[in-house]
Amino acid sequence: xxxxxxxxxxxxxxxxxxxxxxxxxxxxxxxxxxxxxxxxxxxxxxxxxxxxxxxxxxxxxxxxxxxxxxxxxxxxxxxxxxxxxxxxxxxxxxxxxxxxxxxxxxxxxxxxxxxxxxxxxxxxxxxxxxxxxxxxxxxxxxxxxxxxxxxxxxxxxxxxxxxxxxxxxxxxxxxxxxxxxxxxxxxxxxxxxxxxxxxxxxxxxxxxxxxxxxxxxxxxxxxxxxxxxxxxxxxxxxxxxxxxxxxxxxxxxxxxxxxxxxxxxxxxxxxxxxxxxxxxxxxxxxxxxxxxxxxxxxxxxxxxxxxxxxxxxxxxxxxx
Numbered sequence: 200x201x202x203x204x205x206x207x208x209x210x211x212x213x214x215x216x217x218x219x220x221x222x223x224x225x226x227x228x229x230x231x232x233x234x235x236x237x238x239x240x241x242x243x244x245x246x247x248x249x250x251x252x253x254x255x256x257x258x259x260x261x262x263x264x265x266x267x268x269x270x271x272x273x274x275x276x277x278x279x280x281x282x283x284x285x286x287x288x289x290x291x292x293x294x295x296x297x298x299x300x301x302x303x304x305x306x307x308x309x310x311x312x313x314x315x316x317x318x319x320x321x322x323x324x325x326x327x328x329x330x331x332x333x334x335x336x337x338x339x340x341x342x343x344x345x346x347x348x349x350x351x352x353x354x355x356x357x358x359x360x361x362x363x364x365x366x367x368x369x370x371x372x373x374x375x376x377x378x379x380x381x382x383x384x385x386x387x388x389x390x391x392x393x394x395x396x397x398x399x400x401x402x403x404x405x406x407x408x409x410x411x412x413x414x415x416x417x418x419x420x421x422x423x424x425x426x427x428x429x430x431x432x433x434x435x436x437x438x439x440x441x442x443x444x445x446x447x448x449x450x451x452x453x454x455x456x457x458x459x460x461x462x463x464x465x466x467x468x469x470x471x472x473x474x475x476x477x478x479x480x481x482x483x484x485x486x487x488x489x490x491x492x493x494x495x496x497x498x499x500x501x502x503x504x505x506x507x508x509x510x511x512x513x514x515x516x517x518x519x
Contacts, residue, residue, distance in 0.1 A: 238274035300344025381499035418488030
């Protein structure tokens with residue numbers, strides 16, 4: 200078998216450089232490109248030496264760990280023991296993820312056959328598994344593995360950011376309580392223009408049994424003032440929340456002013472993570488006729504004034 204050392208060097212240079220850049224992305228670092236290139240060159244030179252020098256102890260487990268440490272120091276520096284350990288773990292996680300993707304994809308694409316053909320039993324009872332992969336297929340599978348790893352990492356990061364903004368919401372009206380998950384939306388600055396009471400949003404379907412028949416569905420298509428026009432007749436039919444209904448004007452994305460049907464609860468309790476419970480009474484809840492979250496992760500949009508961060512002011516718990 201003919202081995203081209205220059206091809207081995209440049210292949211490993213590209214792979215090591217990509218793995219180092221992925222490691223930097225995972226750890227949210229921005230290393231200098233020349234340091235990454237120098238580190239990748241060190242790893243590529245070590246791989247090429249395997250075909251140039253026959254020195255067994257240079258390719259031992261300890262030697263490979265030492266080369267990995269040198270590569271990380273060259274690319275990212277030291278910066279403390281804990282930081283370096285996290286870098287080291289992230290570096291090998293990226294290595295195992297991408298290499299596993301290459302092996303899995305290549306076996307998926309190769310022709311099916313007996314698995315025993317690729318296995319050889321040695322004289323001392325060992326098992327050898329042969330694996331051959333053309334350079335073009337290796338490049339394609341490696342690129343696919345990197346793309347999948349980056350997509351999975353980005354999805355996990357987005358989910359973590361979302362989880363940090365999720366809170367538990369409990370709304371109490373006339374002694375009854377309704378609970379759901381809510382998302383703190385820092386861009387939500389909706390207030391009642393007269394009282395300056397903050398307005399949060401919840402799915403009307405949560406109160407389907409308490410609202411007049413069909414309101415939860417009609418809110419999705421019909422204007423709020425049209426539903427409010429029916430309120431006088433509903434009071435006569437015993438609708439208990441008639442005095443709690445409000446109309447809140449708001450400006451939509453296209454600049455049109457619309458009216459939002461809202462309810463005045465007795466209290467809203469919000470709990471975020473390990474934070475203590477906070478109860479607000481000076482708040483309005485706008486009713487949304489659709490689904491606030493496409494996957495049902497949350498069913499309420501919480502006003503930032505009601506958020507649980509230390510930087511946002513809380514609203515005094517007093518009657519409106």
